[in-house]
Amino acid sequence: MSGLAPIEPVLLARRGKPNSASLGTYLADGGYASWKKVLGGVKSAEWTPAKLTDVVKASGLRGRGGAGFPCGLKWTFVPSKEKRGDKPVYLLCNADESEPGTFKDRLLIENDPHQILEGMMLASFALEVKHAYIYIRGEMVHGAEILNAAVKEAHEKGLLGTDVLGSGVDLTITVHRGAGAYICGEETALIESLEGKRGHPRIKPPFPAVSGAWGCPTVVNNVETLCCVKHIVDRGAEWFKGVGRNEKNTGPKLYCVSGHVEKPGVYEAPIGIPWEQLLAMAGGIRGGRKLKAVIPGGSSAPMLTAAEIAGVPMDFDGLVAARSMFGSAGIIVMDETADIPKAVTNIAKFYAHESCGQCTPCREGTPWLHKMLKRVVNGEGKKSDLDLLLQISNQMGNGMTICVFADAAIAPVISGITKFREEFEAYIAKSNHPDFALAAPEDLTNKVADRTASWRA
C-alpha cells in the first residue's frame, strides 16, 4: 500500500474561521476572484462559456453526488442555442444531502456558502444560465437561512443580478427548500419536487440536460462538485489533475467518516487515498477494537469486510474494483461489536420508508425486505428466509424500476447476507418459530413438490 501525500485543505480551507459564512471574510480571503476574472474577460472573449467548460472537462472532475459522472461532459449535453431556441437553461445545485452516512455538503453550506455560490456562478456562466436554484433538503433549516443570507449579500454587492459587474451577464439564484424526502436527491425527482409535485423520478430519456425543469435544458450538480469548479477556475485544470490517484480520479475530495471510529468527521484528502490512510485520519477504530465491515459510499453501497477493504483506493474506480461503490463518500465503519443483521435491518427500514411508491418492485419489495429482516432479528425467522431475501432482492434490482433506488436498497441486504451469513443464521438458529426453525430449504422444496404431485394425482 502506497499512500498519497496529504494536501492543504482546499474545499475546507475556510472551515471554522470566524464569520466564514459572511461575504466580507470570503472577499478578504480572495473569494469571488474567479468570478470577477471570468466576467472581466467576457468582452475581450478571453472567457467564453465553451472555454470554461473546456477547463472543467480538462480537470477530469467527476460529480461528487454519487454517480461520479464527468462534470464537464454532463455540461456539453445541453443543446446548443440554435437547437434549444428560446428555452432558458437552468442550473440546479443539489443540496438534498440525505444519503445515510453523508454529511459533507452540510459542512460546506454552513461554513462556506459563498464558495458554493461562486461555483454556481461559474457553472451558470459556462451553461449560459440566467436563473439557478439551490434545492436544499428541508431538514437543513439553518443551512437554508445561511444560503439565503449569502445570496442576498451577493445581490447587494452586485455579484448577482442584471449586467453583473458591467459584463452583460445576468444571473439570479433562488434557494428552494425540500420537505423531507430522500428520493428528491435523485436528479429527476429533484426537478419534479422543484416544480411543486411529489418527488417521483422521471423515465429517462429525455435526460434533464435536454428536458429538465419546466421542460427546459437543466443541469443538476452536487454542492461539492460546484465548489470544485470554483477551485478549478482559481488554480487551473492542471493543478486539479495533479491531485488524486490517477487521471480518472482527480482533485481533492471530502470523506465523511462515521460509525465506530475515534474521530468521526469530514476529512479532505486527495481522491483515491488508501483505506488505511483515511482510517488513520479518523483516529482509527474506536476503543482499539477490530474492524468488521465498512459501508464505503453511503448506505446504498454494498458493504465490504475488513479483508476486502484492505488497501483499497477510496475513489470511484478503486471501489468498483472492490465490488462496491464510492457513492457520496459516506463511509460507515463497523467494529467487531457491530451486529450486522441489525444494521442491515436498520438500512432496510430506511429504504422501506423512503421508497417513492412509483414502481411496484420497489414499493412492495422494500417493505417486504424490512419485514422479513425484522422477523429474523426478532427471533422469528425461518431458515428459508435468507434465500428468500436474496431472491426478492434480485427481483427488485437490475433495471426493474425507473430509478436506481431499488438497486440501492438491495445492495446492503445482498452484501450483508452473503458476507455475514453466519450472523443471520445464528439468529435463525435461536428462532422461536417452531414450525420453521428446523426445516432445511431442501425439505421445504420437497414439501412443495409433494403437494404439487398430490394435486396432479
Added chain:
Amino acid sequence: MSGGQNIPVAEQAGNPRAGEHGALSCGRTLSFSRETGADFDRLLGRYSTKQSALLPTLWLAQREWGWISREAVDYVATLLDLAPAFVWGVVTFYTMYNRAPVGKHLIQVCTSISCHLNGAEEVFHECKKRLGGLKSGEVSPDGKFTVIEVECLAQCDKAPAVMVNDDDYFVITKDKLDAFLGSLK
C-alpha cells in the same frame, strides 16, 4: 383502508365529505396574515410556474399555523390554482409537513445507520418513556412534546443526532437525555 368494506367514502374516518381529500379539519377558515401574504407574493416571482411555489407556500402555511389542516390545504390550493386533492397528495408525500398538531417541542430522533450504530433506537424509546410513555407522534398532555423517529439528518459524525423544531442537537446519548429534555422549556 381495508378492502371489501361497503362503507361509503364520505362516512370513513378522515373523509369529511365525499370526493374530498382526507386532511384533518382545524374547524375554522384560514387565510395568511399580512406578513405571510407578502412573503407569498415574493415567492411567486421566483418560479416560472405558479405550481412550483407549492412547497414553499406549504412551508409558509406550516409556519403560520403549525400544521397543515384541511382548511390550509384548501386555502393553498386556491392561492396556487391547484386541486385540493393534488395539494394533499404533495403534503402526504413529504415527511416534514405536519398533518396533525404537534407539541411545542417536536423532538426528531435520527435512527439511521450511523446513529443506530451509536445507540439511537434506545435513545428514541427512552425519550418517549421519560416523557410519560408518549407514543410516537403523540402530543404530551401539557402540549409541550411530540417525539418522532426521522431518517438521516446528515449529522452522522455527531451521532446520535436529534433535531428539535429547527434546531440541531448533537451526541444525545441515553445518559445525556435528562439534561437534554430539561433544557427544553
